[in-house]
Amino acid sequence: MTIPLVDLAAQHAAVADEVAEGWAAVLARTAFVGGPQVAEFEAEYARFAGVDHCVGVGNGTDAIELALRALGIGPGDECVLPANTFIATAEAVARTGATPVLVDCDPDTLLIDVEAAAAAVTTRTRAVLPVDLYGQAAPVEQLRVLLPANVAVVEDAAQSQGATRHGAVCGSLGDIAATSFYPGKNLGAYGDAGAVTTARADLAERVRLLGAHGSPRKYEHPVLGFNSRLDTLQAVVLSAKLRRLDGWNAARRAAAERYTALLSDVPGVVTPVVADGNVPVWHLYVVRVADRDTVLGKLHAAGIGAGIHYPTPVHLTGAFAGLCYGRGDFPVSERAAGEILSLPLFPEITVEQQERVVAELADAVRA
Numbered sequence: 001m002t003i004p005l006v007d008l009a010a011q012h013a014a015v016a017d018e019v020a021e022g023w024a025a026v027l028a029r030t031a032f033v034g035g036p037q038v039a040e041f042e043a044e045y046a047r048f049a050g051v052d053h054c055v056g057v058g059n060g061t062d063a064i065e066l067a068l069r070a071l072g073i074g075p076g077d078e079c080v081l082p083a084n085t086f087i088a089t090a091e092a093v094a095r096t097g098a099t100p101v102l103v104d105c106d107p108d109t110l111l112i113d114v115e116a117a118a119a120a121v122t123t124r125t126r127a128v129l130p131v132d133l134y135g136q137a138a139p140v141e142q143l144r145v146l147l148p149a150n151v152a153v154v155e156d157a158a159q160s161q162g163a164t165r166h167g168a169v170c171g172s173l174g175d176i177a178a179t180s181f182y183p184g185k186n187l188g189a190y191g192d193a194g195a196v197t198t199a200r201a202d203l204a205e206r207v208r209l210l211g212a213h214g215s216p217r218k219y220e221h222p223v224l225g226f227n228s229r230l231d232t233l234q235a236v237v238l239s240a241k242l243r244r245l246d247g248w249n250a251a252r253r254a255a256a257e258r259y260t261a262l263l264s265d266v267p268g269v270v271t272p273v274v275a276d277g278n279v280p281v282w283h284l285y286v287v288r289v290a291d292r293d294t295v296l297g298k299l300h301a302a303g304i305g306a307g308i309h310y311p312t313p314v315h316l317t318g319a320f321a322g323l324c325y326g327r328g329d330f331p332v333s334e335r336a337a338g339e340i341l342s343l344p345l346f347p348e349i350t351v352e353q354q355e356r357v358v359a360e361l362a363d364a365v366r367a
């Protein structure tokens with residue numbers, strides 16, 4: 001019996017009829033980009049994220065890039081972000097022409113170190129990108145008070161759909177936020193998709209313009225844009241799934257609490273730390289163990305689909321070698337990269353599956 005890291009089959013079964021019906025309507029009209037389904041999903045997701053504006057885009061990386069470009073960020077500017085994140089956060093900054101400036105993370109939560117971020121600000125800094133890693137909010141309000149007023153906070157909310165911090169929903173914590181609907185995310189499409197959320201009408205309008213060939217009206221192109229839009233077929237899937245997301249997130253939360261209880265008497269496994277004020281949505285349940293690669297090998301051999309998010313901090317990737325950081329620059333992130341282990345977690349995971357994961361993990365760590 002194998003236990004996958006993520007199992008999307010049950011989610012599909014829950015929405016299959018609704019998706020088939022919605023897709024049939026789209027196919028009948030043969031309008032595949034834009035349309036009422038996209039506008040409806042954008043309105044629903046804005047409400048969900050507690051903001052006035054949501055713009056659907058092609059994927060989460062584009063969403064970050066468009067948010068930065070909407071703020072006017074480009075060559076010569078600097079953007080501060082954590083070394084401990086998925087590479088897309090840094091890619092999006094680099095694609096605007098701005099320079100990614102990396103900082104370390106908090107040793108307990110592994111979220112951006114807000115003091116380090118504030119200390120990295122220079123006269124060229126235009127934005128800081130806190131990442132709601134593993135499904136819990138970054139301490140955005142703590143960061144905000146340490147930043148000059150002219151530095152924007154661009155929240156990377158790709159992993160935190162529905163999570164809250166002091167009651168505020170992720171996607172609404174900064175000046176503008178980006179999220180991803182990659183299939184494995186808490187709210188997953190059936191292909192690539194993403195969105196930008198913001199309370200600011202001017203930024204939302206700019207994102208929409210830039211993502212649609214810089215075109216406010218057909219064949220008018222006052223600015224240079226590109227093509228990054230949410231497909232109609234994906235909007236149908238996302239609307240169907242959004243209606244169930246609170247329930248799925250609650251199931252993830254229950255499963256995460258169960259892991260933490262089951263692991264409480266397993267020596268050698270450090271369970272995730274939730275920051276004060278946070279209600280996470282557990283995109284990933286990340287424990288820390290010594291000799292991680294050996295433990296992971298044993299879990300894989302036992303059919304447990306554990307993973308590593310992420311094995312290489314951004315500054316040690318070949319893609320960002322040009323930033324000229326080196327080993328030792330971000331010791332907390334580097335140490336975490338060698339210890340972290342993501343356990344299988346999805347809304348439908350059973351108690352038996354979790355008990356088996358914990359038993360195999362306990363064996364692997366003991367050996």
Ligand SMILES: *Cc1c(COP(=O)(O)O)cnc(C)c1O
Nearest residue numbers: 059060061086088089158180182
């Ligand atoms: C998934 C993810 C992204 C990028 O999303 P894509 O839709 O894959 O482009 C960005 N940041 C983080 C933290 C992510 O997990």
